Amino acid sequence: MTRQTRVRAGAAIGVVAGVLAVAAHAGPDDDDLVINGEIEIVTETAAPEHIEHVGTIYSGWRFRSDETQAFQVDDFDNPSMIWVEQAEEVWNTAEGAAGKSCASCHDGSDSMAGVRAVYPKWNEDAGEVRTLEMQINDCRENRMQAETWKYTGGEMVNMVALLSAVSRGIPVNVAIDGPAQSTWEMGKDIYYTRYGQLELSCANCHEDNYGNMIRADHLSQGQINGFPTYRLKNTKLNAVHARFKGCVRDTRAETFAPGSPEFVALELYVASRGNGLSVEGPSVRN
Amino acid sequence: MTRFAIFAATASLCATSAAAEIVKPTDVTFVDGVIEASLTGTPGDPAAGAEIMDKGAGNCIACHAVTELDHLGFHGEIGPPLDGAADRWSEAELRGIVADAKQMFDGTMMPSFYRVDGFIRLGDAYTGDAHQGEVEPLLTAQQIEDVVAYLMTLKDE
Numbered sequence: 001m002t003r004q005t006r007v008r009a010g011a012a013i014g015v016v017a018g019v020l021a022v023a024a025h026a027g028p029d030d031d032d033l034v035i036n037g038e039i040e041i042v043t044e045t046a047a048p049e050h051i052e053h054v055g056t057i058y059s060g061w062r063f064r065s066d067e068t069q070a071f072q073v074d075d076f077d078n079p080s081m082i083w084v085e086q087a088e089e090v091w092n093t094a095e096g097a098a099g100k101s102c103a104s105c106h107d108g109s110d111s112m113a114g115v116r117a118v119y120p121k122w123n124e125d126a127g128e129v130r131t132l133e134m135q136i137n138d139c140r141e142n143r144m145q146a147e148t149w150k151y152t153g154g155e156m157v158n159m160v161a162l163l164s165a166v167s168r169g170i171p172v173n174v175a176i177d178g179p180a181q182s183t184w185e186m187g188k189d190i191y192y193t194r195y196g197q198l199e200l201s202c203a204n205c206h207e208d209n210y211g212n213m214i215r216a217d218h219l220s221q222g223q224i225n226g227f228p229t230y231r232l233k234n235t236k237l238n239a240v241h242a243r244f245k246g247c248v249r250d251t252r253a254e255t256f257a258p259g260s261p262e263f264v265a266l267e268l269y270v271a272s273r274g275n276g277l278s279v280e281g282p283s284v285r286n
Numbered sequence: 287m288t289r290f291a292i293f294a295a296t297a298s299l300c301a302t303s304a305a306a307e308i309v310k311p312t313d314v315t316f317v318d319g320v321i322e323a324s325l326t327g328t329p330g331d332p333a334a335g336a337e338i339m340d341k342g343a344g345n346c347i348a349c350h351a352v353t354e355l356d357h358l359g360f361h362g363e364i365g366p367p368l369d370g371a372a373d374r375w376s377e378a379e380l381r382g383i384v385a386d387a388k389q390m391f392d393g394t395m396m397p398s399f400y401r402v403d404g405f406i407r408l409g410d411a412y413t414g415d416a417h418q419g420e421v422e423p424l425l426t427a428q429q430i431e432d433v434v435a436y437l438m439t440l441k442d443e
Contacts, residue, residue, distance in 0.1 A: 193406060194406065195405075195406050195407050196405065196406070196407060196408065196409055197397070197405055197408055197409070197417075197421075197424060198397045198424075199397060199398065199405065199406075200395065200397075204395045208395070209363075209364055209395075212362070212363040212364055213360070213361070213362050213363045214348055214349065214362050214363075214364055215345070215347065215348040215360050215361075215362050216359075216360040245414065248414070249409065249412055249413070249414035250412065251409075252408070252409045252411060252412060253405075253406070253407045253408065253409040253414075254407045254408065254409045254410075254414065254415060254416040254417065255409070255414040
């Protein structure tokens with residue numbers, strides 16, 4: 001047998017046997033998500049044009065079990081909401097030398113509806129792409145004269161959860177052109193780089209194999225419209241960059257730091273792969 | 287008795303000198319993705335190979351299903367099921383695939399279990415920190431032989 005036919009024979013056997021073995025898990029399920037009986041969440045839509053190898057994009061919610069999915073149907077059942085309420089208090093509490101709270105400049109937290117959906121976003125004055133976390137810390141430092149928060153720390157992730165909650169149902173729509181383009185390209189490079197001793201890229205798992213099981217895990221597309229996520233596994237809210245870090249670490253690679261230029265770029269790129277899905281965070285995952 | 291004792295002594299001597307002759311990851315010769323000769327000269331142990339399929343640096347069933355290992359639960363669907371692997375491949379081919387599948391399958395997602403160079407941002411195992419010092423392959427030469435011995439037991443025909 002030539003090398004080529006050997007390869008194809010192996011692959012064909014895989015396909016046939018695979019159909020039998022995977023029936024129980026393959027692909028996303030068909031469930032619809034409506035939160036509190038009123039917020040309709042788009043968990044499936046046509047992939048944006050700038051995404052090359054995927055025709056349809058799905059929220060990670062569609063890959064979770066019915067039991068896990070159920071936590072998100074009503075805010076009373078969503079464990080994240082405790083921290084959203086805490087952040088609401090922080091929103092209204094003055095802190096720092098300027099004696100201001102978030103509300104002093106922005107009114108109620110619901111005035112932020114739609115903001116989560118367009119971040120990461122180019123900031124003209126700063127000349128950089130900013131994540132929501134960077135913007136929050138900029139407000140704290142320069143407008144409130146308060147201490148900045150740790151990038152993936154509790155206060156920060158709670159505040160991001162609040163800002164996500166008030167944007168739920170609004171489609172993700174990050175801009176990738178103009179001045180943001182070079183950052184987006186950098187993120188795309190990272191997405192397709194096979195890091196670590198296992199030489200795995202984000203795309204290996206989340207583009208080529210979503211819907212498949214990797215040991216006990218049902219792979220999703222690794223979308224970030226649901227962040228922050230409450231994970232049943234660690235019973236806390238998890239920031240996007242903390243998840244990135246975990247996934248890179250699992251390739252036996254040296255990770256990037258949360259808030260690093262690499263992860264900011266990766267966040268912009270991954271967010272753009274979800275343009276059209278609803279903001280869904282804070283979500284619940286396993 | 288005496289003869290047996292001498293034999294045992296020679297065997298262990300051989301084992302130590304064989305250990306010195308283990309083919310290093312950087313010295314492996316692939317021909318079309320295949321490694322003809324054993325990496326250690328010591329026959330693989332299929333039972334030890336079965337364990338590597340399940341755990342640690344092998345964890346083959348993270349990606350592959352093996353009916354015979356059903357009791358372990360949660361087999362992956364990334365690569366083809368390995369039932370009947372020995373009907374499709376020779377020992378030398380399996381050795382090549384397990385040692386460095388990228389030699390046989392261009393661009394495959396399967397990790398290279400007996401390679402020590404060419405990595406991007408190599409970490410210190412699963413710590414997320416940078417790797418320091420000499421790089422160990424994911425599996426030792428003998429572990430490769432053990433896994434190959436196990437795969438050679440997977441026959442449908």
